[in-house]
Amino acid sequence: MRTARGRIRALAAVVVLATAGFCVVASIAVGNARDGFRVIGHDAGPQVLATADLYFALSDMDSQVAGILLTGDGNGLGSGPQALSRYSLDRATADRAALQAAELSAGDPAVQATVRSVLDGLGQYERLADQAMVLGQQANRSDGPPPAGVIAVYREATGLMKSQLLPQAYNLTLADGATVREAYEAKHSAVSSGRVQVALAGLAVLVALAGLQIFLAARFRRRVNFALALATAGLIVVGISAVRLLSGEAAQLQLAKADGFDSILTVSRARAISNSMHADEIRFLLDPGQADTYSLDYLDTSQTVLYVPSGNLVEYYTGLGAAMRAYQANPAAVSFLGFYGQEARAHPGPGLTAVLTSFRQVQADDQLIRQLAGTGHSRQAIAVLTGQSAGSSSYDFDRYDRAVVALISLHRQRFDQAIRTGDQDLGRSVLGSWAGLVPLAGFGIALLVIAGVRPRLAEYR
């Protein structure tokens, strides 16, 4: 008699223990999914956007200053005092983005130190830029390169920007990108393998439950133990939905990373580097003494954004034209590298096509500017740079930048959508959030098992 009682107890204990194991495995997997969405969707992801804004604002400040110095009336490349107000706006954006990046880093000392260093350098930059702009205004002249004294101060300012501030801001973006990649690799594989582990653990509980029921049925000649049947059904429902949830989470995580985040990072970097590229075009006209350096920088940055093999700018324009024609003819064969090469291979589409078309126009304007400047027509070159209609560099560059921003927001929408879906699925089950449901379900199953065996055990009293 005591033997049968002991066996029932032992079998029930195995079921309860297996259930506990199932709950632990499921909780860990759900926790991994939650962590993945937290890092990618709510910490490092938004931080990437903040630091990309920081880079852009800094780089744009320097282009605005160069434009203001190049135009004799001190109005910059826009009409009227636009350039100055854009400069102040950039300054405010840079401050805000820097603080946001520091906040989002949650006390990471390396990030904090870098942000502090950027803000310090920014103060220094502003003093130099203000000094250059005041000197430029005093010079009272027509459009074209300002006097040597002004150039000397500007060189110091732009040197500070290019060699200290921009690299730090850019590296912050990359570091966040690395954080996201690491979190993604770890969490995505943990969630994927968690799915298999949950299925196996659920199976183990099922086997134990079946064993218990078979034993009871054989011993007491009753076909169905109602409580145990209910526990089995509950387990099947919870197990299947947990596996489905985890599959869905892994898929959303992958979508957020590959369809959203990766492209946001790539195109944001392209936008940042493009702005530096445009600034190098302005500096080329502003500072003839350094024209060689700025031309080579312009070629380097252009190639970073969209690479075609070319030893100098003339070859680049030609190569770009050929690559674009080939791409239009057959978008499946991407012959170029660089950021847009990466994007064209991963996510071709009308958004990218608009970006590429306007990028080519920007390069056509640049070619014209350099042709004019090279043949002694600097005034005409400056007119092409500063004009405010199609076919002039400032206008076309703004249009290009808007196309880039549109492409970034397209990926941002996909990213947000995937993160939202992932978050919602985690928070939505029959009984509230999954984190709460798993232990509750386990507890319920254990209770049902006890309720199922208690009357049988009582028969031995």
Place this chain on the structure above:
Amino acid sequence: MNRERAAARDRGRGAAAVVLALALALSMAACSARPPSIAGQQALRIGVKADQPGLGLRLADGRFAGFDVDVARYVAARLGVQPDHITFVPVTSATREKVLENGSADMVIATYSITPERGTLVTFAGPYYVAHQDTMVRADETAIRTVHDLKGKRLCAAAGSNSWERVTQELGIAAKLVPAPSYSACVAMLLAGKVDAVSTDDLILAGFAARAGPAVRILNAPFSDERYGIGLRKGDLSGCEAINRAISQMYLDGTAARLLQKWFGQAKLQLDPYVPQFEGCG
């Protein structure tokens, strides 16, 4: 009866063990599918130059010395590799991709400029320094002040280097090219009056200038950016990210400024002790 209870317990244990073993096997399979990264390795073989004074030079006793070598030691230490577990492998400009590909070196730190073409073959961490192309002339030369003054002058064209192309092709300056097998040969020809100028990365020039002493002069008129990267086997993203963190730290803790001063301080170059803009690993 005790035996039966024990048997039941054993059965339970057996089931749990099976589940555990399956789970373990699955998670191990997931781990081993990833290619090996240099991050987390105990020992490293690092490719450096053997003939570039100031950057990577093999000394008479077989040891290596130079800025690149010191950077390699710092980065390796940051990756958790003990100094006596580093093996330096001599590389030339032509063998840098090959040693990574065939696995005879884990990383290459050898005045390795990051270019988009090379980026298709290897993964670049860094740059750890941005050198600038500059020009070296004899100390008594007064007619050459900027690279544009090289028009009509004899410019040394070292084999395997593309620096002279930057002058004649990218900048379109009509210098007379005089071929030479290497930069050490170029410097010897400069001192012998067989060429008028040697134009390449300022760090390379600084290394030679330190040897040649007061007989030569660097113009200090830089005109291009050469981003010195750390080459890794293609696709080693976590290794690349770990190295970038190490490079950031190298600038943050002042080591970079100290090493630049140690190797190039005498040359009166404009040295940038600020962390360069990284290339990005992906």
